[in-house]
Amino acid sequence: MKLARKKLPEKGPAIGRLKLQWADIVGPSLAKVCEPDKIGASPKGKGRVLTLRCIPAASTMVQHQSELIRQRVSVSLGGDVRDIRIVQGPLKQSPPAAPAKKRRTLTPSERESLLSSVQTIEDTDLRKAVLALGEAVLTTDES
Template sequence: MSAAKTQKTTSQPKRAKRLSRGFAQTGGILSTQIRKASEKRGFSETRLLTHWAEIAGTSIAKIARPVKVGYTRQGMGATLTLLTTGANAPMVQMQLPQIKERVNATYGYAAISRIHITQTSPTGFAEPQSGFDPETPKKRTLKPEEKAEVLSTVSNVENEGLRAALVALGENIKTKPRN
């Protein structure tokens, strides 16, 4: 009788896997490709790359970024390689203990035992690769007559919220640095 049951279950056609309908998250679609690309650089934890500003802090993330995690043959901790500009290297060097502590907290154990700093130039051939934010030009301040001009332009708008938004927009346009 058990042979008859197995024949029934095997003779039923297998259902095709139903495709999901609607939109899929990009992270879900690309997760395997992102994981493979980051593993080539030694990053078993991709969160270190994607959330670097949260892990290291915004001040460090502006001047340095992780490039590679190298593991030794003995397995006694890995080396994290950070990329920074030459002028910022001493600042990063000074904060290495805090960076190592934060990175190891992300991994959940003492995965990183050393941090190596690699320096690059902030401009030239390394510019697209460096990923550092260039300094934003300073906005100029509005003169009183310019501010009065912006206020008089939007004075006929009745909605206070809209008027305030238009004033802010006008001031931003007037103070935008000119190249």
């Protein structure tokens, strides 16, 4: 990758590749709160500087993990990321939405069993809440 990068433009491919692989590089929890903004030359002339955009509430956490992030990004891009700068602000890319859990329908016997188990509850609001909870638990597919 080091050899290929010398022939490619400095900014374009590296930042694009980094944005595509960001969640794989830093993990899903960090990818939700920060994202790569740009990659530039180091002021000292050796290596590059990665600028991360992160939400203000997570900036301290990102700062504490910046060395780990730098190492992972450096390995991913070929080994010359020397420093990380953190910019606070809203993320430009929204994190990918989690897939919705699949719901299945209750079988008639499951519905009857659930209804009979809540019949002894006298408070109607509580009975409805427990019934809704039971339906939610039984219809959530774990796969």
